[in-house]
Amino acid sequence: MQTVSQLDPLRDVVAVLKKDGPLALVPTMGALHEGHLTLVREAKKRAAHVAVSIFVNPRQFGANEDLDKYPRQMAADSALLQAEGVSLLWAPTVEAMYPQGYATNISVSGVSDGLCGAARPGHFDGVATVVCKLFNQVRPDLAFFGEKDWQQLAVIRRMARDLDLLEPKVDAIIGVATVREADGLAMSSRNAYLSAEDRARAVALPDGMRRAIAEVRAGAAIGGALAALQSALLANGFSQVDYAQFCDASSLAPLTALTDAPARLLVAARIGGTRLIDNMAA
Ligand code: PAF
Numbered sequence: 001m002q003t004v005s006q007l008d009p010l011r012d013v014v015a016v017l018k019k020d021g022p023l024a025l026v027p028t029m030g031a032l033h034e035g036h037l038t039l040v041r042e043a044k045k046r047a048a049h050v051a052v053s054i055f056v057n058p059r060q061f062g063a064n065e066d067l068d069k070y071p072r073q074m075a076a077d078s079a080l081l082q083a084e085g086v087s088l089l090w091a092p093t094v095e096a097m098y099p100q101g102y103a104t105n106i107s108v109s110g111v112s113d114g115l116c117g118a119a120r121p122g123h124f125d126g127v128a129t130v131v132c133k134l135f136n137q138v139r140p141d142l143a144f145f146g147e148k149d150w151q152q153l154a155v156i157r158r159m160a161r162d163l164d165l166l167e168p169k170v171d172a173i174i175g176v177a178t179v180r181e182a183d184g185l186a187m188s189s190r191n192a193y194l195s196a197e198d199r200a201r202a203v204a205l206p207d208g209m210r211r212a213i214a215e216v217r218a219g220a221a222i223g224g225a226l227a228a229l230q231s232a233l234l235a236n237g238f239s240q241v242d243y244a245q246f247c248d249a250s251s252l253a254p255l256t257a258l259t260d261a262p263a264r265l266l267v268a269a270r271i272g273g274t275r276l277i278d279n280m281a282a
Contacts (some may be wrong), residue, residue: 020047060126204236
């Protein structure tokens with residue numbers, strides 16, 4: 001595995017790798033867990049080489065968010081990627097990504113607006129901007145993202161369509177199902193922030209979501225099921241529910257009733273100062 005942190009050598013390495021066939025990119029912010037490694041394994045099935053980027057992107061963190069304390073463990077991450085047979089680790093410095101004078105922002109309207117977009121103003125501009133740059137830097141044929149960040153995936157797909165990024169004729173942006181711990185909690189680098197007590201209580205999130213979906217499928221009103229979910233979270237140590245919404249799976253428009261169209265329950269809630277997100281098919 002070659003590790004590169006500047007653009008010029010990156011272009012040389014990418015040019016050589018692409019001679020062997022399709023190149024897949026797995027963008028990450030590091031602190032890798034089984035969820036990320038699943039993305040790498042899926043990417044390996046579809047490409048001659050896999051590139052992983054690790055970049056803790058300052059532009060997607062709000063002023064009061066966890067940029068400084070976001071876990072950074074480059075040596076351990078690098079060893080994991082090497083063991084998975086990754087060909088290229090692209091780990092740009094902040095200066096390589098956003099040189100002096102950098103002034104361009106990408107904003108995807110509509111799908112970015114509600115849910116995490118409302119709770120974290122500017123977050124999806126930061127995500128869209130860095131992912132667009134990563135696509136232009138690595139020029140992958142395929143890119144893999146976790147479905148755990150369902151809204152992020154929708155934002156990136158919209159941006160790629162709108163800006164003609166990657167190959168439009170193939171489904172080049174691939175969402176991979178959320179990987180969960182044995183008790184059902186979605187894997188996330190931020191789970192490391194949870195105390196043992198909060199970690200045990202955090203299972204109320206997937207449990208409550210599954211219950212709400214079952215209730216609505218059995219005919220209960222969405223409003224009542226969401227109120228019960230919110231109460232269950234607050235009774236189990238969560239301090240705040242940023243949102244809990246049934247949405248159209250593609251447009252993310254809020255739903256007041258399920259139809260035949262694919263739907264998703266999306267939730268963001270805080271426990272012990274940590275913000276957890278999850279989503280499930282409804
Ligand atoms: O999901 C993430 O880890 C990040 O939002 C991403 C896509 C790597 C952009 O910084």
